[in-house]
Amino acid sequence: MSKLVSQHFVLDPRPDYPLQITAKRYALDKPTQNDGHSGQGLTLILLHATGAHKEVWEITVLSLLQRVQNIKGIQIEDVFSIESPRESAILNEKELKEHYSEQWPPREYAKAAHIFLTAGVDKGARVDFSRRRLVGIGHSVGASAMFLMKELNPIVNFEIFIAIEPGISLKGNRHTNVASQALTAWTWLRPDVWTSRKSAKKSLQSSPVHSMWDTRVLDLFIEYGLRTHHAAKYDPPFTFNGVTTASTKEMEAASYRSDELVVDSLTAYAEVTQRKPVHVIWGTINDVKSPETRDLLSDTSAGRKPASVRFVKNAGHLVVQQRPEAVAEKILDVILGKPAEVISKL
Known part of the structure; x- marks a missing residue:
């Protein structure tokens, strides 16, 4: 069976933009070493959720590419997962403290991806991505950033947009406020320091949130979503050689406070749905969003006109972490143009 291989990229746009940008390119067996391509295949662009990392997609990508191998007439040339510079905590540590200590709006992720x-x-x-047939796929805040890219020039021309549990809502809405409060409380209360990666994994496996994750995705988080604790730099007896999350609580909470999630992103989403096919994928478990919040994004009277709405069963907001292969199946259904299944009101 083919295996997933990757190339890692670091782009340093300074001084034009203060943060370095990291990404990975995925393909089966051996990725292309240059820009040679058939022109017929698709290139997928992935943007992750708050608190995640670019490798969070790997199980989904592997499943998707393996499925496509057996389907005639469809080709995915490669997949690029672009990391939010905020999650590249070690690489951008000084700049994040200097420029973004109290804020991290999704527009910054949009700028970095652009x-x-x-x-x-x-x-x-x-x-040269302008020569590629691009499919944009964003999860949660990654979906917000994907739609906000429409403001930036030159235009990145996505043929299809796929928004997975999009972190987009309406300012002042009661259901939005409840979700924001829950996310904020979880962020400040979540454990973020352990003595080792091994102890972190054991702890997270018993947490109400992470115990629902696919074990392979949790392993990726342990490998890529944690970093050596800051106190490791001190001399004994003051050193602490444990681990902590790459994404700090302060910056994670700051991202939820941004009006760009509930004003700008919603406007951008509506405008894009009127010009391009936008497919929305939800989990059937309403753990963060409510059915009312979900229905806002399909309100045609407000100009929000998704091409399809699909559901992954037995998953919530972190559907990419919980059911990565089911997400791959839904993405493939969109690419193949399969009609969305009819599910009773959830």
């Missing part, structure tokens, strides 16, 4: 996708053939991935 810079990476328009860097040209001499920098970053060294790919």
